[in-house]
Amino acid sequence: MQKTLERYQRYTKDGNGSINNKAVERNVQHWKYETAQMANKIELLEVSKRKLLGENLGSCPIEELQQIENQLERSLTNIRGRKTQIFTEQIEQLKEKERSLAEQNAILSKKIHFQCKIHSQEQSTSEREIVPYEQSTQHHDVETELYIGRPESGRTLYPQQR
Known part of the structure:
Protein backbone atom coordinates (compact mmCIF):
# COMPACT_ATOMS: atom_id res chain seq x y z
CA MET A 1 0.00 0.00 0.00
CA ARG A 50 5.83 66.74 -23.27
CA LYS A 51 4.72 67.86 -26.73
CA LEU A 52 1.47 69.28 -25.37
CA LEU A 53 3.51 71.17 -22.79
CA GLY A 54 5.69 72.56 -25.58
CA GLU A 55 8.79 70.50 -24.79
CA ASN A 56 10.92 68.61 -27.33
CA LEU A 57 9.22 70.14 -30.38
CA GLY A 58 12.45 70.62 -32.32
CA SER A 59 12.16 67.31 -34.18
CA CYS A 60 8.43 67.63 -35.00
CA PRO A 61 7.36 68.23 -38.60
CA ILE A 62 4.97 71.09 -39.36
CA GLU A 63 1.99 68.70 -39.77
CA GLU A 64 2.49 67.28 -36.30
CA LEU A 65 2.82 70.79 -34.85
CA GLN A 66 -0.45 71.73 -36.58
CA GLN A 67 -2.15 68.65 -35.06
CA ILE A 68 -0.85 69.55 -31.61
CA GLU A 69 -2.12 73.12 -32.03
CA ASN A 70 -5.57 71.88 -33.13
CA GLN A 71 -5.72 69.47 -30.20
CA LEU A 72 -4.81 72.26 -27.77
CA GLU A 73 -7.46 74.57 -29.29
CA ARG A 74 -10.14 71.86 -28.93
CA SER A 75 -9.04 71.27 -25.36
CA LEU A 76 -9.19 75.00 -24.59
CA THR A 77 -12.67 75.21 -26.10
CA ASN A 78 -13.83 72.32 -23.90
CA ILE A 79 -12.21 73.86 -20.84
CA ARG A 80 -13.78 77.27 -21.49
CA GLY A 81 -17.18 75.69 -22.04
CA ARG A 82 -16.96 73.80 -18.77
CA LYS A 83 -15.76 76.93 -16.96
CA THR A 84 -18.70 78.91 -18.38
CA GLN A 85 -21.10 76.16 -17.28
CA ILE A 86 -19.69 76.19 -13.75
CA PHE A 87 -19.89 80.00 -13.56
CA THR A 88 -23.49 79.94 -14.80
CA GLU A 89 -24.42 77.36 -12.17
CA GLN A 90 -22.71 79.40 -9.46
CA ILE A 91 -24.50 82.56 -10.59
CA GLU A 92 -27.86 80.76 -10.41
CA GLN A 93 -27.04 79.45 -6.93
CA LEU A 94 -26.02 82.93 -5.79
CA LYS A 95 -29.20 84.47 -7.25
CA GLU A 96 -31.28 81.88 -5.39
CA LYS A 97 -29.36 82.63 -2.21
CA GLU A 98 -29.92 86.35 -2.77
CA ARG A 99 -33.69 85.78 -3.14
CA SER A 100 -33.73 83.68 0.01
CA LEU A 101 -31.78 86.30 1.96
CA ALA A 102 -34.06 89.07 0.68
CA GLU A 103 -37.10 87.11 1.89
CA GLN A 104 -35.49 86.55 5.27
CA ASN A 105 -34.57 90.24 5.43
CA ALA A 106 -38.17 91.24 4.70
CA ILE A 107 -39.47 88.89 7.40
CA LEU A 108 -36.97 90.20 9.93
CA SER A 109 -37.77 93.82 9.00
CA LYS A 110 -41.47 93.17 9.61
CA LYS A 111 -40.68 91.55 12.97
CA ILE A 112 -38.48 94.48 14.01
CA HIS A 113 -41.09 97.01 12.87
CA PHE A 114 -43.79 95.16 14.81
CA GLN A 115 -41.59 94.88 17.92
CA CYS A 116 -40.67 98.58 17.73
CA LYS A 117 -44.34 99.46 17.46
CA ILE A 118 -45.21 97.34 20.51
CA HIS A 119 -42.24 98.74 22.43
CA SER A 120 -43.20 102.35 21.66
CA GLN A 121 -46.79 101.66 22.73
CA GLU A 122 -45.63 100.10 25.97
CA GLN A 123 -43.26 102.98 26.54
CA SER A 124 -45.88 105.64 25.88
CA THR A 125 -48.36 104.03 28.31
CA SER A 126 -45.73 103.61 31.00
CA GLU A 127 -44.42 107.16 30.61
CA ARG A 128 -47.80 108.83 30.86
CA GLU A 129 -48.39 110.63 34.09
CA ILE A 130 -51.60 110.06 35.86
CA VAL A 131 -52.98 113.53 36.32
CA PRO A 132 -55.82 114.16 38.78
CA TYR A 133 -59.06 115.47 37.31
CA GLU A 134 -58.75 118.85 38.91
CA GLN A 135 -55.35 119.44 37.33
CA SER A 136 -56.17 118.09 33.93
CA THR A 137 -59.23 120.24 33.19
CA GLN A 138 -58.87 123.86 32.48
CA HIS A 139 -61.19 126.30 34.19
CA HIS A 140 -62.86 128.85 32.02
CA ASP A 141 -65.42 131.41 32.92
CA VAL A 142 -68.47 130.51 30.94
CA GLU A 143 -71.76 132.34 30.91
CA THR A 144 -74.78 130.20 30.57
CA GLU A 145 -78.36 131.22 30.25
CA LEU A 146 -81.44 129.20 30.89
CA TYR A 147 -84.06 129.34 28.18
CA ILE A 148 -87.59 128.15 28.52
CA GLY A 149 -89.27 127.19 25.33
CA ARG A 150 -87.89 126.95 21.91
CA PRO A 151 -84.45 128.38 21.35
CA GLU A 152 -85.64 130.56 18.49
CA SER A 153 -87.96 132.48 20.65
CA GLY A 154 -85.06 134.14 22.37
CA ARG A 155 -86.88 134.51 25.65
CA THR A 156 -84.61 134.56 28.58
CA LEU A 157 -85.95 134.07 32.02
CA TYR A 158 -82.99 133.51 34.27
CA PRO A 159 -79.42 134.34 33.28
CA GLN A 160 -76.86 132.45 35.33
CA GLN A 161 -73.17 132.79 35.75
CA ARG A 162 -70.86 130.06 36.66
Missing part, protein backbone atom coordinates in the same frame (compact mmCIF):
# COMPACT_ATOMS: atom_id res chain seq x y z
CA GLN A 2 2.86 2.35 0.91
CA LYS A 3 4.56 1.75 -2.43
CA THR A 4 1.35 2.53 -4.29
CA LEU A 5 0.95 5.84 -2.45
CA GLU A 6 4.56 6.77 -3.18
CA ARG A 7 4.12 5.99 -6.88
CA TYR A 8 0.93 8.05 -6.93
CA GLN A 9 2.64 11.01 -5.31
CA ARG A 10 5.58 10.80 -7.74
CA TYR A 11 3.19 10.55 -10.66
CA THR A 12 1.11 13.52 -9.52
CA LYS A 13 4.22 15.59 -8.85
CA ASP A 14 5.71 14.82 -12.21
CA GLY A 15 2.47 15.07 -14.16
CA ASN A 16 0.98 18.13 -12.49
CA GLY A 17 4.35 19.70 -11.92
CA SER A 18 5.21 19.70 -15.60
CA ILE A 19 1.73 20.81 -16.63
CA ASN A 20 1.69 23.40 -13.86
CA ASN A 21 5.18 24.61 -14.76
CA LYS A 22 4.19 25.06 -18.40
CA ALA A 23 1.11 27.05 -17.38
CA VAL A 24 3.13 29.19 -15.00
CA GLU A 25 5.77 29.75 -17.69
CA ARG A 26 3.08 30.79 -20.23
CA ASN A 27 1.53 33.05 -17.63
CA VAL A 28 4.90 34.66 -16.88
CA GLN A 29 5.53 35.19 -20.60
CA HIS A 30 2.09 36.74 -20.99
CA TRP A 31 2.69 39.16 -18.08
CA LYS A 32 6.12 40.07 -19.45
CA TYR A 33 4.51 40.91 -22.78
CA GLU A 34 1.76 42.91 -21.08
CA THR A 35 4.35 44.76 -19.01
CA ALA A 36 6.35 45.65 -22.12
CA GLN A 37 3.18 46.86 -23.86
CA MET A 38 2.22 49.02 -20.87
CA ALA A 39 5.73 50.46 -20.68
CA ASN A 40 5.48 51.41 -24.39
CA LYS A 41 2.09 53.05 -23.83
CA ILE A 42 3.44 54.99 -20.86
CA GLU A 43 6.41 56.18 -22.91
CA LEU A 44 4.12 57.33 -25.74
CA LEU A 45 1.89 59.16 -23.27
CA GLU A 46 4.89 60.88 -21.71
CA VAL A 47 6.15 61.97 -25.14
CA SER A 48 2.66 63.25 -26.04
CA LYS A 49 2.44 65.08 -22.71
Whole structure:
Protein backbone atom coordinates (compact mmCIF):
# COMPACT_ATOMS: atom_id res chain seq x y z
CA MET A 1 0.00 0.00 0.00
CA GLN A 2 2.86 2.35 0.91
CA LYS A 3 4.56 1.75 -2.43
CA THR A 4 1.35 2.53 -4.29
CA LEU A 5 0.95 5.84 -2.45
CA GLU A 6 4.56 6.77 -3.18
CA ARG A 7 4.12 5.99 -6.88
CA TYR A 8 0.93 8.05 -6.93
CA GLN A 9 2.64 11.01 -5.31
CA ARG A 10 5.58 10.80 -7.74
CA TYR A 11 3.19 10.55 -10.66
CA THR A 12 1.11 13.52 -9.52
CA LYS A 13 4.22 15.59 -8.85
CA ASP A 14 5.71 14.82 -12.21
CA GLY A 15 2.47 15.07 -14.16
CA ASN A 16 0.98 18.13 -12.49
CA GLY A 17 4.35 19.70 -11.92
CA SER A 18 5.21 19.70 -15.60
CA ILE A 19 1.73 20.81 -16.63
CA ASN A 20 1.69 23.40 -13.86
CA ASN A 21 5.18 24.61 -14.76
CA LYS A 22 4.19 25.06 -18.40
CA ALA A 23 1.11 27.05 -17.38
CA VAL A 24 3.13 29.19 -15.00
CA GLU A 25 5.77 29.75 -17.69
CA ARG A 26 3.08 30.79 -20.23
CA ASN A 27 1.53 33.05 -17.63
CA VAL A 28 4.90 34.66 -16.88
CA GLN A 29 5.53 35.19 -20.60
CA HIS A 30 2.09 36.74 -20.99
CA TRP A 31 2.69 39.16 -18.08
CA LYS A 32 6.12 40.07 -19.45
CA TYR A 33 4.51 40.91 -22.78
CA GLU A 34 1.76 42.91 -21.08
CA THR A 35 4.35 44.76 -19.01
CA ALA A 36 6.35 45.65 -22.12
CA GLN A 37 3.18 46.86 -23.86
CA MET A 38 2.22 49.02 -20.87
CA ALA A 39 5.73 50.46 -20.68
CA ASN A 40 5.48 51.41 -24.39
CA LYS A 41 2.09 53.05 -23.83
CA ILE A 42 3.44 54.99 -20.86
CA GLU A 43 6.41 56.18 -22.91
CA LEU A 44 4.12 57.33 -25.74
CA LEU A 45 1.89 59.16 -23.27
CA GLU A 46 4.89 60.88 -21.71
CA VAL A 47 6.15 61.97 -25.14
CA SER A 48 2.66 63.25 -26.04
CA LYS A 49 2.44 65.08 -22.71
CA ARG A 50 5.83 66.74 -23.27
CA LYS A 51 4.72 67.86 -26.73
CA LEU A 52 1.47 69.28 -25.37
CA LEU A 53 3.51 71.17 -22.79
CA GLY A 54 5.69 72.56 -25.58
CA GLU A 55 8.79 70.50 -24.79
CA ASN A 56 10.92 68.61 -27.33
CA LEU A 57 9.22 70.14 -30.38
CA GLY A 58 12.45 70.62 -32.32
CA SER A 59 12.16 67.31 -34.18
CA CYS A 60 8.43 67.63 -35.00
CA PRO A 61 7.36 68.23 -38.60
CA ILE A 62 4.97 71.09 -39.36
CA GLU A 63 1.99 68.70 -39.77
CA GLU A 64 2.49 67.28 -36.30
CA LEU A 65 2.82 70.79 -34.85
CA GLN A 66 -0.45 71.73 -36.58
CA GLN A 67 -2.15 68.65 -35.06
CA ILE A 68 -0.85 69.55 -31.61
CA GLU A 69 -2.12 73.12 -32.03
CA ASN A 70 -5.57 71.88 -33.13
CA GLN A 71 -5.72 69.47 -30.20
CA LEU A 72 -4.81 72.26 -27.77
CA GLU A 73 -7.46 74.57 -29.29
CA ARG A 74 -10.14 71.86 -28.93
CA SER A 75 -9.04 71.27 -25.36
CA LEU A 76 -9.19 75.00 -24.59
CA THR A 77 -12.67 75.21 -26.10
CA ASN A 78 -13.83 72.32 -23.90
CA ILE A 79 -12.21 73.86 -20.84
CA ARG A 80 -13.78 77.27 -21.49
CA GLY A 81 -17.18 75.69 -22.04
CA ARG A 82 -16.96 73.80 -18.77
CA LYS A 83 -15.76 76.93 -16.96
CA THR A 84 -18.70 78.91 -18.38
CA GLN A 85 -21.10 76.16 -17.28
CA ILE A 86 -19.69 76.19 -13.75
CA PHE A 87 -19.89 80.00 -13.56
CA THR A 88 -23.49 79.94 -14.80
CA GLU A 89 -24.42 77.36 -12.17
CA GLN A 90 -22.71 79.40 -9.46
CA ILE A 91 -24.50 82.56 -10.59
CA GLU A 92 -27.86 80.76 -10.41
CA GLN A 93 -27.04 79.45 -6.93
CA LEU A 94 -26.02 82.93 -5.79
CA LYS A 95 -29.20 84.47 -7.25
CA GLU A 96 -31.28 81.88 -5.39
CA LYS A 97 -29.36 82.63 -2.21
CA GLU A 98 -29.92 86.35 -2.77
CA ARG A 99 -33.69 85.78 -3.14
CA SER A 100 -33.73 83.68 0.01
CA LEU A 101 -31.78 86.30 1.96
CA ALA A 102 -34.06 89.07 0.68
CA GLU A 103 -37.10 87.11 1.89
CA GLN A 104 -35.49 86.55 5.27
CA ASN A 105 -34.57 90.24 5.43
CA ALA A 106 -38.17 91.24 4.70
CA ILE A 107 -39.47 88.89 7.40
CA LEU A 108 -36.97 90.20 9.93
CA SER A 109 -37.77 93.82 9.00
CA LYS A 110 -41.47 93.17 9.61
CA LYS A 111 -40.68 91.55 12.97
CA ILE A 112 -38.48 94.48 14.01
CA HIS A 113 -41.09 97.01 12.87
CA PHE A 114 -43.79 95.16 14.81
CA GLN A 115 -41.59 94.88 17.92
CA CYS A 116 -40.67 98.58 17.73
CA LYS A 117 -44.34 99.46 17.46
CA ILE A 118 -45.21 97.34 20.51
CA HIS A 119 -42.24 98.74 22.43
CA SER A 120 -43.20 102.35 21.66
CA GLN A 121 -46.79 101.66 22.73
CA GLU A 122 -45.63 100.10 25.97
CA GLN A 123 -43.26 102.98 26.54
CA SER A 124 -45.88 105.64 25.88
CA THR A 125 -48.36 104.03 28.31
CA SER A 126 -45.73 103.61 31.00
CA GLU A 127 -44.42 107.16 30.61
CA ARG A 128 -47.80 108.83 30.86
CA GLU A 129 -48.39 110.63 34.09
CA ILE A 130 -51.60 110.06 35.86
CA VAL A 131 -52.98 113.53 36.32
CA PRO A 132 -55.82 114.16 38.78
CA TYR A 133 -59.06 115.47 37.31
CA GLU A 134 -58.75 118.85 38.91
CA GLN A 135 -55.35 119.44 37.33
CA SER A 136 -56.17 118.09 33.93
CA THR A 137 -59.23 120.24 33.19
CA GLN A 138 -58.87 123.86 32.48
CA HIS A 139 -61.19 126.30 34.19
CA HIS A 140 -62.86 128.85 32.02
CA ASP A 141 -65.42 131.41 32.92
CA VAL A 142 -68.47 130.51 30.94
CA GLU A 143 -71.76 132.34 30.91
CA THR A 144 -74.78 130.20 30.57
CA GLU A 145 -78.36 131.22 30.25
CA LEU A 146 -81.44 129.20 30.89
CA TYR A 147 -84.06 129.34 28.18
CA ILE A 148 -87.59 128.15 28.52
CA GLY A 149 -89.27 127.19 25.33
CA ARG A 150 -87.89 126.95 21.91
CA PRO A 151 -84.45 128.38 21.35
CA GLU A 152 -85.64 130.56 18.49
CA SER A 153 -87.96 132.48 20.65
CA GLY A 154 -85.06 134.14 22.37
CA ARG A 155 -86.88 134.51 25.65
CA THR A 156 -84.61 134.56 28.58
CA LEU A 157 -85.95 134.07 32.02
CA TYR A 158 -82.99 133.51 34.27
CA PRO A 159 -79.42 134.34 33.28
CA GLN A 160 -76.86 132.45 35.33
CA GLN A 161 -73.17 132.79 35.75
CA ARG A 162 -70.86 130.06 36.66
